[in-house]
Amino acid sequence: MTERLRIKDAVIKYGDNPAVNGVSLTAGAGEMIFITGANGSGKSTLTKGIAGLLPLSSGTLVRTPRMSYVPQYEEADRDFPARAGEIVLTGTQRPGKLFHTRNDRNQAESAMNALGIYDLADREIRTLSGGQLRRVFLARAICGKPELLLLDEPCAGLDAHSHEVLFSILRGMMSEGCAVVMVTHDISDIDGIPEGRVIRISGGRIAGYE
Ligand SMILES: Nc1ncnc2c1ncn2[C@@H]1O[C@H](COP(=O)(O)OP(=O)(O)OP(=O)(O)O)[C@@H](O)[C@H]1O
Ligand SMILES: [Mg+2]
Known part of the structure; x- marks a missing residue:
């Protein structure tokens, strides 16, 4: 193995x-x-x-x-001006990669779909509930495969x-x-x-x- x-x-x-x-x-x-x-x-x-x-x-x-890591408590600054979909997409970043590809966007969308947060993609993260934000971080973690x-x-x-x-x-x-x-x-x-x-x-x- x-x-x-x-x-x-x-x-x-x-x-x-x-x-x-x-x-x-x-x-x-x-x-x-x-x-x-x-x-x-x-x-x-x-x-x-x-x-x-x-x-x-x-x-x-x-x-x-x-590796992807989701911390116990959201250590993100909640007031950081970012939308849920943007946060999820950062999960596809790799060292040395300059741009997001169409495939990255597809993976981010499918992770959001799977976790039921697709409709939240355009929401500022400071407006999300605790469980919604957790699902955003989980989607971010899984979409980078x-x-x-x-x-x-x-x-x-x-x-x-x-x-x-x-x-x-x-x-x-x-x-x-x-x-x-x-x-x-x-x-x-x-x-x-x-x-x-x-x-x-x-x-x-x-x-x-x-
Ligand atoms: N930043 C820190 N500075 C100093 N001590 C810390 C820090 N973070 C944790 N500790 C201490 O280290 C020990 C282990 O903490 P840790 O957070 O790893 O526990 P845990 O098993 O995750 O607990 P929980 O189930 O409450 O999440 C505890 O005694 C804690 O007080
Ligand atoms: Mg702990």
Whole structure:
């Protein structure tokens, strides 16, 4: 199986405090890894480390550059004057690519359609509800056809229908070789993809595989 992610003995610190302390995990093409654990156990810190937003103090990280990441809380400036459709389209950007192609626009439109936000494309993001904005960021993440998708509590704020739609999109992406790493507290997420692996984090360390 082609590996999309390999992190080994990762330590990630805030100041002198290690929030992630010696975590190793791999994710292969088409695999789903659920990361679970109590509040403050280090799940978001780990995903930020994998995304490249926080440096590893020690350990190694090897992953595909074709990665999309959706943070736990929208860290975007809500007052940023952008329309939903423009935000989604940025998901197709690649280093060295100057312009959006017609294909990029088609992919952005189909992601918006899939997540039921096509009608919101021209809306300023500051006018969207929390769940609508979350779907914009999810559409942005999926439309670039990533090989690794990192989702930090993606279902928080999603209604039951959007949850179902998201899981069917994830299954489709996994069947095309995308590895998905999802932080979740919700057992129904884990039940939704029973073949997924579950890793429980406690105090910045892997406490178990369920
Ligand atoms: N920016 C930061 N500066 C300092 N400490 C931080 C920072 N972000 C998180 N921490 C600390 O690091 C630890 C891990 O936090 P993290 O956000 O990774 O937890 P989590 O497992 O995602 O929790 P939750 O389930 O609440 O989202 C916690 O003790 C937290 O207080
Ligand atoms: Mg978190």
